[in-house]
Structures are given as structure tokens and as C-alpha cells.
Amino acid sequence: MSSHDSVRHFHKANPDDPPVQRPPVGPRGPIPGPNFLGLEGRIAIVQAQVFLLAMIVIAQLWLVTDALYELLSGRTANLGWLALASGAIFALALLITFWPRRRIEGS
Template sequence: MNTHNSVPRVRKANPDDPTVRRPPIGSRGPMPGPNFLGLEGRIAIVQAQVFLLAIIVIAQLWLVTDALYELLSGRTANLGWLTIASGVTFALALLITFWPRRRIEGH
């Protein structure tokens, strides 16, 4: 045992990690973390986003299936339109995902 340098070293898996602090202790024990209350109606907006994105994913799967069928059957006339429709639904999915968050949180 080396007593010359007896400074305790705390080993960390990642030295860049922030220090972990214990939660504040209340009358009934440890208190929960910060209470991030959502804005009124936020749950309904998130549920609508999830529903619309599920519909878009189903449409994307149908478009990809149809495009593969057309490609493998040798009929390539509709592939351009299917690609454009897939791109439009992808852009719509991005819009649904990011636009309401910025409007509600005021960013």
C-alpha cells in the first residue's frame, strides 16, 4: 500500500461527464428532479404529431413497396412520380416533427 500519495482518486468512465449531485432531501425523502410542466394542450399536440407521423410512415411503406414492384416488373414510367411523392411525404414528416415545437416553445 502506497501511503506517500494517499489522495483518493475517483475513477470515471468518461472524464468529461458532469458531476452527479444527489437530489434534494425533503420531508418525505428525496425530492424529484426539476418539474418541467408542459404548456396546456402540449400532450394533444404531441399525440397528433405521433398519429400523423404514423400515417406518413404507412404511406411511405406503401410508396416504397409500389416503387419496388414497378421497378422489378420493368415498368419504370411511374418511378419518378413515386419518388416525388415519397420526397413530399418526407418533407411533410419533417414539417410535422419540428414546426409545432418551435411555435409552442417560442424559439
Template sequence: MSTRHSGPRPRKANPDDPPVQRPPVGPRGPIPGPNFLGLEGRIAIVQAQVFLLAMIVIAQLWLVTDALYELLSGRTADLGWLALASGAIFALALLITFWPRRRIEGS
């Protein structure tokens, strides 16, 4: 049994991959596409996001620790406020994660 494919299409490692097209060719060779990942300031934005989310994770861990301490000691009066603060911080984390996306014009 032969492992070579004799049809007009070459075999793909993943058949669900989209078709690959060659880049447009100009008078000096291939024209590079826009580098949206390397836009100015993008690295600083991502670094700030990572730093702020790390601080939020630390705050969430502190809130969970405090809530468990309050629950196990029998003082349940502050649990609602701790849950509310945790939910607000979670919403802030979602905002920090998804809001500062740079929009690409024309798409």
C-alpha cells in the first residue's frame, strides 16, 4: 500500500486548515502584510494588562482568604460585602482584559 497521494491536492496535516495564499508580489518581490501585532504601544498595553490582572488575582486571593476566615469563625455579617467586592473586582478584571483592544480600520 502506497503512502503517497497521487491526486491533484497535496495531503494536509489538518484538513480543516484554510487555504494558504501567496502574498502579493510587487516589482521588488513579495509585499509584506501589515504587522498589527507590532503596533506602537501594544507591548506596553499588554504589560500593563498583565500587571493589573496579577494585582487583581492577589486581591481576589486575599478576599477569598478573608471570607473563609469569617465563615469558619462564625461571623457571617461581612460575607455579603466580601462577595460584592469580589464580583466588582471580577468585573474590573474582565474590563481590563477585553477593553483596550485596538480596532483595525476597514474590518
């Protein structure tokens, strides 16, 4: 292989990677990610998701703190209820995270 041929040969870190394409360009520059330009209210939905998940994280922290206090003080009667409430809140967080996106994307 001559030095001229080695200039044209590009090494790929993973040869199985699909070819990279430039993003579509709009009037203000590249359009990022999936084209959600026609989806009205998408920003409001994402903001509501983030707010609700932040409140859920605060509630989970409070439940863990309360459960540790109950455990370390020797009062274990409420630990089952606290674990059940934490599991229910976790399920609610999963629902908030995944359900609206599926409805918007139409999948």
C-alpha cells in the first residue's frame, strides 16, 4: 500500500456503526434530534414531567429518612407501610416518565 492509498483509508473505531449523516438544516441552523416542531405543548409536558419527578424524589427522600429513623429507634411496625408507599411512588414515577412520551410519539 502506497502512502497515497493510506491517506484515503479512514480507520473506524467500530466498523459496524451506521454511516453518520448531518442533521437537517432549518432557517436558524441544524434541527436537533427528532423533529418535534409540529407537536404543540411538548415543552409544557416535559416541564410538568420534570416538576412531578422532582416532587417524587423529595417524597422518596422523606420516606427513606422516616424509615431509617423508625428502624434505628426500634419501632419497626411502620416499615412495611413505608416500603409499600415507596414502591407505589416509584411505580407512579415510572408511569409519569414513560406514559406521556408514548402517547405523543404515537407508538
